[in-house]
Amino acid sequence: MFLGYIHSFRALAILFIVAGHSIDFFSWSEADSTIERLLRILVSNGSVLFVFIAGYLFQHLAMKYQAKKYFIAKLKNVILPYFLVSIPAIAIFVFVIPRETVWQGFYDDPQWLQIAYFYLTGMHLAPLWFIPMITLFYLVAPLLVFADKNKHFYWILPITIVASCFISRGLPHQSFIHFFSVYLLGMFCSHYKEKINNTLSRSSLLSMLALAIIGLAAYEFYFMQGTMTYVNYLQKIIMSVFFLGLLIQQGEKTDYKIIHTIANASFGVFFIHSYVLTASKLVMEKLLGERVSGSLLLYPLVTLSVLMSSVAIIVILQKMLGKKSRYLVGS
Numbered sequence: 334m335f336l337g338y339i340h341s342f343r344a345l346a347i348l349f350i351v352a353g354h355s356i357d358f359f360s361w362s363e364a365d366s367t368i369e370r371l372l373r374i375l376v377s378n379g380s381v382l383f384v385f386i387a388g389y390l391f392q393h394l395a396m397k398y399q400a401k402k403y404f405i406a407k408l409k410n411v412i413l414p415y416f417l418v419s420i421p422a423i424a425i426f427v428f429v430i431p432r433e434t435v436w437q438g439f440y441d442d443p444q445w446l447q448i449a450y451f452y453l454t455g456m457h458l459a460p461l462w463f464i465p466m467i468t469l470f471y472l473v474a475p476l477l478v479f480a481d482k483n484k485h486f487y488w489i490l491p492i493t494i495v496a497s498c499f500i501s502r503g504l505p506h507q508s509f510i511h512f513f514s515v516y517l518l519g520m521f522c523s524h525y526k527e528k529i530n531n532t533l534s535r536s537s538l539l540s541m542l543a544l545a546i547i548g549l550a551a552y553e554f555y556f557m558q559g560t561m562t563y564v565n566y567l568q569k570i571i572m573s574v575f576f577l578g579l580l581i582q583q584g585e586k587t588d589y590k591i592i593h594t595i596a597n598a599s600f601g602v603f604f605i606h607s608y609v610l611t612a613s614k615l616v617m618e619k620l621l622g623e624r625v626s627g628s629l630l631l632y633p634l635v636t637l638s639v640l641m642s643s644v645a646i647i648v649i650l651q652k653m654l655g656k657k658s659r660y661l662v663g664s
Contacts, residue, residue: 336393338580341587342386344595345576347602348640349379354459354607355636358614359627368629373560374550374568380463381569382576383603384512387467388519389577391477393526398478407471410600414663415455415464418604422457423448432457454504458607465505470516477520487521490514494570498563515570522577533578542575594644601647601664602640609646610639 353376361369426432427447431440435456439447455462470477480486493514502508522529532538549568557564580587595602613635617625625631650658658664 334394334397337588338577338584339386339389339393340596341580341592342382342576343599344592345580346379346382346386347595347599348636349376349382350460350603351606351610351640351643352636353377353379354610355632355639356627357459358610358625358635358639359632360624361627365627369627370554370560371550372632374553374565377560378565378569380460381512381515381566382573383463384467384515385519385570385573385577387470388516389523390519391470391474391516392481392520392523395478395481398474400475403474404471407468410659410663411464411471412468413660414601414604415461416452417661419452419457419461421608422461423451426451426457460603460607462502462505462508463603466502466508466512469505469509481520481524487517487524490517490521493517494567497566501561501563511566515566515573518570518573522574530581533574534582535578536582539575539578539582542571542578545571546575594648595640598644598647598651598664601650601658601662602643604662605646606639606643609643613639613642 353373356369356372356377359369427444435450439450442450451457453465455465497511497514500507500510502511522533546568549564549571553560553562553564553568614624625635647658647662647664650662651664654661
């Protein structure tokens, strides 16, 4: 049941997640605003890759699906780590300092309700909005397993992609609708893997997909406002298929220990990297007296440092706790 190319894809996806959040480590001057915007267009919104992989693996393992076993596993390996990892951030934003990104009137409610809101929305840490959203996919898993057996089910894929362009991410139910198309695309690519993998890995198709990614990035840069637009979503959807085909093509060429290590720790890194990034930013601000100025030289160094520091923490926890580390950090 092991898919080497998807395992490598997990390492690549978590790199995108960390890289997207690392942009905010820096203070970008007006002179560097073009660089910042390009980075956000090309690197941010890596959650699309993560959801694509989730859909792919869900369908790949659907033949072994047992509802009770599935839900218990998700409670232990996703919901419980989410609950535990969230405690420090929620404690800070409820009892110490207010969170700026919450809605107006949030802090007018009693503290127990603020805690509930944070857990239900994931707004307490930048990446954790993902967990309440992906939980909705877990809840509809029985329906998706049933639908996957119907050969006509995937005809709705184009409709869902159009819907994703009009319904942006937001609260969990909105994000569920927004990301449903890429989850479904992952399921589609897995369902038909034996028929399409050879086509996806052809250099001619990969070249066309790469040009489409560049074209959409250029269009967003010159003609769109902001960076989390429907054009960026389409770009990341195409990027998901591109990386899938590229990793299938490369096969054992990506079989490196470091990639395996990052992939094995990827879900744990997803949970903790925001703490590592925030702590690093506060330390640097304390040392320098101001935010670090953004640059193309420092940006990859910070990204890799945060990624590998997070991986190291997860590996240490895995060695200390064994399989029980999954209950704490999901890996």
